[in-house]
Amino acid sequence: MNDWSLPHDTLLELREVSVVRSKRSIVTDVSLAVYPGEVFALVGPNGAGKSTLLGALSGEITPSTGQALIKGVPAKSYRPKALSQFRAILLQSNQVSFPFTVSQVVEMGRNPWVGTMEADHDEASIARAMQSVGVTDLASRRFGELSGGEKARVSLARVLAQDTDVLLLDEPTAALDLHHQDRVMRVIRRRSRVAGDPVDTDDRSAIPPRPRGVVVVVHDLSLAAAYADRVGLIVGGSLVAVGTPEEVMTADILSDAYRVPLDVTRSVDGHLTVVPTRGVID
Template sequence: MLIVDNVSIALGGRNIVENVSFKAKPGTVTGLIGPNGAGKSTLLSALSGDIPLAGGSITLGQKDPQHTPVRELARTRSVMLQDVGVAFSFLVRDVVEMGRRPWARTDQAEFDDEIIDAALEATGTTHLIDRDIMVLSGGERARVAMARVLAQRTPIVFFDEPTAAMDIRYQEQSLGLIRELAAHGATVIVVLHDLNAAAAYCDSIVCLDSGSVAAAGPVAEVFNSKILSKVYGWPIEVSTTSSAIHVAPQRARKGTMSAALIAPLSSKNTHSHMG
């Protein structure tokens, strides 16, 4: 189980996350949603043990990520970051193999090749194994990053906008893999901006707004028009059928662009603006 108890996080002298509490059970997918700047990625970094807490506590299984040795932590949780860019040239298979490093010199290491091959196959990246990851598209790099996470084989898995760079086919396949991880007992936390994807693939939702929990609970409880419209500052309609929850924002009929951006400027005004 993942337990987040009254967690606060401060960066640059400013509180980014304040008094956040929730629990996530094995076998479930918990979605973190909320507008830009709500604190989702910052919270995920703290859950991963990558940034310190200003207050509260986090428990991953029986471990405190803030005080767990790096290798032990890497055997407990794996993380797919939102930014899957790389700074050095590696072959795709080498990148996926990095997910097995926490298990080096353990009895699990003998299964490395089998696990790496399975992760590549699951993410549709087997054909890329001899390619330099630097030359891949954003969507391909994201799938390789997901393969690395799958190869790490941890009981707790964090995903930060995992499908943002993918086309519709691989978005659905990747979310299906996330769902399958939970079905096999993993505790999964996933940051998503696509509310319909969150409704379809998550068991529960933690909705953040300005660093605090605006709503938390089962998808059907959090996904209602009043809550989402207030959090996102935009009219959102939520409809529910016997098989699905659908979220539809009101379409903008007219923007609020200043005339200075679209109307022709007189030569006088042009000269004045040019100095």
């Protein structure tokens, strides 16, 4: 069950998945697939079920009904270590209980590879991850002393250092300023195309390129439109639309989902921009 080279077209797949907690339906009859080489953005109002859906895709949450598959095999068939070598998860919470330094936190991402040949790439993977999100200069700082945005970037670096075929990221840009939001989404997009970021390291040639799958929960609809290959819109636990940003992110669809009038326009660089339609403000 631990052979990730099996010839399946999808990395992750949900088939008619529902999740019920305390007799409350959180996700209802969702089917979707995540493919190598794509960024799949999950968008939707607060409480729509995005984080729960991410958990079902990762194998962390067992569906109440339906099936969650990883490389075409039921997620429950895999041992935790095998899963951690295949997919990395970034949660919304960025807390560390002990006074670890930034470099120590990022190094934790390499734990799944202890005792394997991949451990030879630990140093290079950590360096690439830290440089890609701009936290190299924070290496000796205590994690608990960082700002919210710095903690978010260090936590993302830990996940990137894990060097897996799938990244599942829950709101990685939520605590970031505009500059770092854009930088993080660029890193995520590059990671979906090849192994590692384009950072000069002696070990980079030893890491073969491979397309990855990225699932990212994003609240900023314009960011999702700019960087995602496909978008899934979740409303009330149901997946109401799936497709390219142009197919899903229309004014009618989004205004109905968010229950507020929205305008969707195209910016100078060709990307879709989503903004509320505001009249006169008293």
